[in-house]
Amino acid sequence: MTDSSDHSDPGDSAGARLRTRWRETLLAVRDGAEDPDPLPYADNLLARWAEPQRRYHTTAHLAAVLDRIDTLARHAADPDVVRLAAWFHDAVYRPDRSENEERSAVLAERALSEAGVPADAVAEVARLVRLTVTHDPADGDSDGEVLCDADLAVLASGPREYAEYAAQVREEYAFVPDEAFREGRAAVLRRLLGLPCLFRTPHGSEVWEPRARQNLTTELELLSGM
Structure with a gap:
């Protein structure tokens, strides 16, 4: 290896x-x-x-x-x-x-x-x-x-953990200008929200799906308001 x-x-x-x-x-x-x-x-x-x-x-x-x-x-x-x-x-x-x-x-x-x-x-x-x-x-x-x-x-993380995750993703793409990042990230969020389901296992569907959709929607709203 x-x-x-x-x-x-x-x-x-x-x-x-x-x-x-x-x-x-x-x-x-x-x-x-x-x-x-x-x-x-x-x-x-x-x-x-x-x-x-x-x-x-x-x-x-x-x-x-x-x-x-x-x-x-x-x-x-x-x-x-x-x-x-x-x-x-x-x-x-x-x-x-x-x-x-x-x-x-x-x-x-x-x-x-x-x-x-x-x-x-x-x-x-x-x-x-x-x-x-x-x-x-x-x-x-x-x-x-x-x-x-x-x-x-x-x-499906809690609000603080999700905010940290979103910030870390932005840091990984620090080479991308702000406007281009917002457009690209918003497109990703819309694609995810457009899926009939984010999770396929029974646990994921029952426990993670509602909070994940709420987090994605909130992030998209924040990006749209920038």
């Missing part, structure tokens, strides 16, 4: 917890096989998630998505494969570059094959990562539903 550049290891207690979660998940998908050592892959991924251009797509986002997958695990066909997909879904992230999801999927294919993950699980992880381009899983795609709902659950 090739090292990422321009980064540093988080090296804190949160990073240690994430390394433990990675090891447990990888070993579960590998049916307990201990070879090769899973930790260098965790170190590489955590370094990627800690790159300096990130403000929202950080190790905190990764941890939050993993926590939400735990909440939704009963709805998934293979929760551990979904957890691996979470590790890779924004592993390659440059706000000024397209095809981040495709690059992340290719990284997953290469790294997980090297890490001894069975080929069918590697293919499923890559498919799930590519699905985050649209967050639109097909009916019956329970693993896709769980990953997409976990990734979008930030939209």
Whole structure:
């Protein structure tokens, strides 16, 4: 697995917890096989998630998505494969570059094959990562539903947390002029609000959907008033 550049290891207690979660998940998908050592892959991924251009797509986002997958695990066909997909879904992230999801999927294919993950699980992880381009899983795609709902659950945060999320997204796109950002962000919000549903799992639909729509509507109103 090739090292990422321009980064540093988080090296804190949160990073240690994430390394433990990675090891447990990888070993579960590998049916307990201990070879090769899973930790260098965790170190590489955590370094990627800690790159300096990130403000929202950080190790905190990764941890939050993993926590939400735990909440939704009963709805998934293979929760551990979904957890691996979470590790890779924004592993390659440059706000000024397209095809981040495709690059992340290719990284997953290469790294997980090297890490001894069975080929069918590697293919499923890559498919799930590519699905985050649209967050639109097909009916019956329970693993896709769980990953997409976990990734979008930030939209259902409380008011303060949602405001922090919106500010972090703006910081990631600091290179975009204010007017252009407002227009682009408003278009994203309108597209989301136009979807028949933001969340596909029963938990997401019942618990997250109402608050998420309220948050999106409020942000859109604020942008429109600027």
